[in-house]
Amino acid sequence: MSTIVLFHSALGLRPAVLDLAAALRADGHTVITPDLFGGKVFDRLEDGVAERDAIGIPGLMQRAAEAVAGLPDDLVYMGLSMGAASAEWLAATRPGARGAVLLHAALPVQAFGVDAWPDVPVQIHYAERDPWVDPAVPAALCDSAPERVEVYGYPGDGHLFTDADAPEHDAASAALVVQRVRAFLSSDAVC
Secondary structure (H helix, E strand, O other), X not given: OOEEEEEOEOOEOOHHHHHHXXXXXXXXXXXXXXOOOOOOOOOOXXXXXXXHHHHOHHHHHHHHHHHHOXXXXXXXXXXXXXXXXXXXXXXXXXXXXXXXXXXXXXXXHXXXXXXXXXXXXXXXXXXXXXXXXXXXXXXXXXXXXXXXXXXXXXXXXXXXXXXXXXXXXXXXXXXXXXXXXHHHHOOOOOX
């Protein structure tokens, strides 16, 4: 079983994040859910993005680094949207990562000062017409390390479609994400 650090979206540490963590714990994983917003949660993405911007990207990176300080190196990093950036950054730059799961976002690895994706298995999940995701980015990650990167596009344009409390929630796609994440976490590549 894996130790997973699950970073929340710009909506904060909402029930959807805690429910995903509970589902993975039921599979036997240890799941840590850092709260990068100090207890603040939002219903509207615009409000969460304003909070993200008030903290600033360097501040969020510092909070993410503090959340994993003292934890073992062999972690799986997972995140939703804004939290996917933290997960991707740590998986790409912190030695020993066992895997990464990026939900609703992916950034070019060069944004983290890395030339190419490291030898770390990663899954990326996003809605195919999500205006917040440039589909060229997951495709480029896949092209850079095709044996380590799995990319899944889902129908629709809902950004946080896995969040049951979000208006863009898609139950069928969300269930498929969880099924694929569970298979990934139990695969030989991560275990």
